[in-house]
Amino acid sequence: MYTRVFAVGLLAGLLAGLIVALLQAYTTTPIIIEAERFENASPVAPSAALGGFREARLILVHSGHDESANSAEASEWAPADGLERTLYTSTATIGTAVGFAMILLAGMLAAGDKITEQSAMVWGASGFVAAGLAPAVGLAPEVPGLVAADLIQRQQWWIMTAVMTAVAIWLFLRGQNPWLRLLAIPVVLAPHVWGAPHVALDAATRVPAELAARFAAVSLAIQAILWIATGFFVGLFWQRIGASADSPDDR
Numbered sequence: 001m002y003t004r005v006f007a008v009g010l011l012a013g014l015l016a017g018l019i020v021a022l023l024q025a026y027t028t029t030p031i032i033i034e035a036e037r038f039e040n041a042s043p044v045a046p047s048a049a050l051g052g053f054r055e056a057r058l059i060l061v062h063s064g065h066d067e068s069a070n071s072a073e074a075s076e077w078a079p080a081d082g083l084e085r086t087l088y089t090s091t092a093t094i095g096t097a098v099g100f101a102m103i104l105l106a107g108m109l110a111a112g113d114k115i116t117e118q119s120a121m122v123w124g125a126s127g128f129v130a131a132g133l134a135p136a137v138g139l140a141p142e143v144p145g146l147v148a149a150d151l152i153q154r155q156q157w158w159i160m161t162a163v164m165t166a167v168a169i170w171l172f173l174r175g176q177n178p179w180l181r182l183l184a185i186p187v188v189l190a191p192h193v194w195g196a197p198h199v200a201l202d203a204a205t206r207v208p209a210e211l212a213a214r215f216a217a218v219s220l221a222i223q224a225i226l227w228i229a230t231g232f233f234v235g236l237f238w239q240r241i242g243a244s245a246d247s248p249d250d251r
Contacts, residue, residue: 005105005241011241012233013098017064020097020226021090028222029089031215035143038206093226098129105238111174117235124231125224126169132223134165134188138196141219143212149197161191 073193104123113123135158142148168188175181 001068004238005102005109008234008237009098009101011106011237012101012230013096015096015233016101016229017097018090018224019096019229020149020222021086021093024030024089024093025086025224027218028196028215029085031211031218033144035207035211035215038144038208097226097230100124101234103127104231115235115238117232117239120214120231120235120238121228122231124227124234126166126173126231127231128227130166130169130225131162132220132227134191135161136193136216136220140216143207143215146207146212149199153197155177156195157191157194160194161196162190164191 104120104127105115108120108123113119137160139154139158146153164187168184171180172184175184241248
């Protein structure tokens with residue numbers, strides 16, 4: 001069982017990560033490079049140049065670029081544009097996809113669900129809603145150069161929102177009692193009523209609003225593809241790796 005889970009998670013994450021890494025090279029990476037030109041020209045709230053790791057980190061925590069405390073941090077090493085940046089981005093994205101695959105497998109096995117392409121894609125879509133779409137309502141994915149609230153506060157709100165949204169999805173889809181399904185509504189709304197941390201609306205930034213909006217939309221689309229593609233490959237490989245050795249406990 002453990003060998004099968006590891007093999008399926010690794011293969012599914014590898015293939016889904018490669019597909020998304022290719023998409024990133026033509027979608028989010030050019031936007032980030034363009035935004036970094038504004039960031040480097042702006043004297044306001046410089047960010048650490050994290051190169052290719054930005055894309056993969058934004059998949060996990062929407063507003064995850066780090067504000068540096070001084071100019072020394074702003075000159076931190078970053079992969080060079082081109083092949084080096086693509087390599088680092090692809091490695092981080094594949095690692096993220098492998099993590100997603102393991103989460104999906106653990107969840108489906110714990111729930112006792114039959115693991116197929118269709119069921120795993122539904123779980124992947126739910127993962128995107130919980131970890132991507134719901135947090136984006138309060139904290140949209142951010143390009144370099146935008147002025148943002150404290151990183152720790154944003155991460156705490158993101159974690160709270162992702163967990164509560166996941167609980168709400170579970171209550172709504174798995175709850176046998178209608179009252180449990182009704183409970184899902186206040187649970188999913190609670191983080192947004194609490195409110196995500198933000199800076200003042202008049203905070204200075206030189207990044208065009210159109211560029212920031214385009215990046216947020218593309219990043220969410222890429223994240224949805226990553227979750228659903230990972231789910232598809234999880235179901236595909238689960239049916240093919242060790243299927244002949246299935247036991248009643250090995251779904």
